[in-house]
Each structure stands twice: as structure tokens, then as C-alpha cells.
Amino acid sequence: xxxxxxxxxxxxxxxxxxxxxxxxxxxxxxxxxxxxxxxxxxxxxxxxxxxxxxxxxxxxxxxxxxxxxxxxxxxxxxxxxxxxxxxxxxxxxxxxxxxxxxxxxxxxxxxxxxxxxxxxxxxxxxxxxxxxxxxxxxxxxxxxxxxxxxxxxxxxxxxxxxxxxxxxxxxxxxxxxxxxxxxxxxxxxxxxxxxxxxxxxxxxxxxxxxxxxxxxxxxxxxxxxxxxxxxxxxxxxxxxxxxxxxxxxxxxxxxxxxxxxxxxxxxxxxxxxxxxxxxxxxxxxxxxxxxxxx
Numbered sequence: 001x002x003x004x005x006x007x008x009x010x011x012x013x014x015x016x017x018x019x020x021x022x023x024x025x026x027x028x029x030x031x032x033x034x035x036x037x038x039x040x041x042x043x044x045x046x047x048x049x050x051x052x053x054x055x056x057x058x059x060x061x062x063x064x065x066x067x068x069x070x071x072x073x074x075x076x077x078x079x080x081x082x083x084x085x086x087x088x089x090x091x092x093x094x095x096x097x098x099x100x101x102x103x104x105x106x107x108x109x110x111x112x113x114x115x116x117x118x119x120x121x122x123x124x125x126x127x128x129x130x131x132x133x134x135x136x137x138x139x140x141x142x143x144x145x146x147x148x149x150x151x152x153x154x155x156x157x158x159x160x161x162x163x164x165x166x167x168x169x170x171x172x173x174x175x176x177x178x179x180x181x182x183x184x185x186x187x188x189x190x191x192x193x194x195x196x197x198x199x200x201x202x203x204x205x206x207x208x209x210x211x212x213x214x215x216x217x218x219x220x221x222x223x224x225x226x227x228x229x230x231x232x233x234x235x236x237x238x239x240x241x242x243x244x245x246x247x248x249x250x251x252x253x254x255x256x257x258x259x260x261x262x263x264x265x266x267x268x269x270x271x272x273x274x275x276x277x278x279x280x281x282x283x284x285x286x287x288x289x290x291x292x293x294x
Contacts, residue, residue, distance in 0.1 A: 038072060085100055109211050175188045238270070
């Protein structure tokens, strides 16, 4: 009998050797199948094998708690005192469930996001930088938000059709009915599942960095507009190309394990968790400010 292949993981298992060893705040660490308790006023992680690992919460922005984790009331108090927030997520943060916010957390990133979003000119400038990623050769300077959204709609529809032709997959358009996942064709099911996984990763990252998923620059009228803004930067490879390339391989039968494995592999290849940090900084104009010496 063949040995099962080891599943590639987005987030490494925490050991003494893998704990962050840096002076500044580290965005997050991911924990699963274990318990967080207090030991001499510091937090310790007890994993499924009984290994006890002290956690340097003072150097962490966020703890991502995956499946099989529990945390004591005292551990939450110590994390909060260290300005370390807590998020509850699915395996490898592919789903995002909830976040616990720290009342005394540094709000610098959130203030920056709010200042940009509430200034019409700056908000439009940020939106243009988002769209410039998909239209690098287009002159967007005089385009309104509605015009750029129209351009994006045409681009995505054309992309769906191009991928359908590339992988020789029948395509009747994007279909998604809430709570009726099985009614969609396989391609749409993969798109829905991979989109949800991408939203989970981005939600965890955005919370960990101290931004708000609720303050967007393109999307509005939805629960997570900033997450949807960011997701559009990465969907072509992580979701759309993945969906059409896997449809033919699965011969009409949805296989969530295969989809999850390929999605993980692609996220690792593009180093998404680090890329999103750099992308937000650039989209908010931080690189431009440094180059101008401001």
C-alpha cells in the first residue's frame, strides 16, 4: 500500500525552532490541535503531543487558532495585555470565523486606511492603483470608479472565456446560489470554494496587520469590501485558472481534497502571506512616499 503524501501546509507547525526571532512585531502565528494556558503570567502552548512551548505574545500581532485548539480565559487576558489579538480560523486559515479585538491595540494602520477611504481624492487614487495592477498599460488617470469597474467586468468575463477555451471546458457563465453549492457545475463549485479559501487567508492577514476588512476602496455594500478588493489581485491564478485547469482533470466529479492541495501549492508558490503585506503598503502609497522623501 502506497504511503499517503504529506499535505503541503501554508502555515508551519509551531516549535521552539520556528518561533519568530525578530525585534519588531511579527504579524501572526498559526496554532492547531492544542491548548493555550498561562504559566507564570506568560502564555504557553501545549500541542497534541504534550510538548510545551512558551509563546512570545509581546512580539506577535495576532494568534490564529485553527482546528482543535482551546484557550483559557487567563490566556486571553495576557494576550490582550500584550496587544496580541486572537482570530479563530479553519485549517491553514483557509476559512475565517471570528476575531477578538484588543482595546489598546496600535491603530496606526487602521487610521491610515480610514483617512484614505474617507478622502474622495485619495480613495480614488488607491482604487486606481488597484486597477493598475490589472491594466498596467491603460491610462486610468481620468477614469471614474464606475468606468474602471466596467473595464474590470469586461476583463473578467473575457478571462473566463479564455480559460474555458484554453482548457477545453464548457462554460455557461458564473453561477453561485447561496446555500445551494451542489446545484452549480464543477467549474463554478471550484471557483466558489477557492474564492472562500482566498477570502479566509486575506481576512486573517488583514486582521493580523491591524487593518479593517470592512473599509474598502472599490467594493461596497458587502460584509468584507477590503477583502474583496484585495482578492481581485490574486484570483486569476489562485481561483480562475485553478478552476478551469482542474475541471477537466476531475471528469465531472468534485474532489475537495484535490482542490485544497492544488490551492495550497499555488498559495505557497506565490508567497501570498508575505505578498499581501507588500501589496497593501504599495497600494496605500507608502513606497511612493518613501521614494519622494516625505
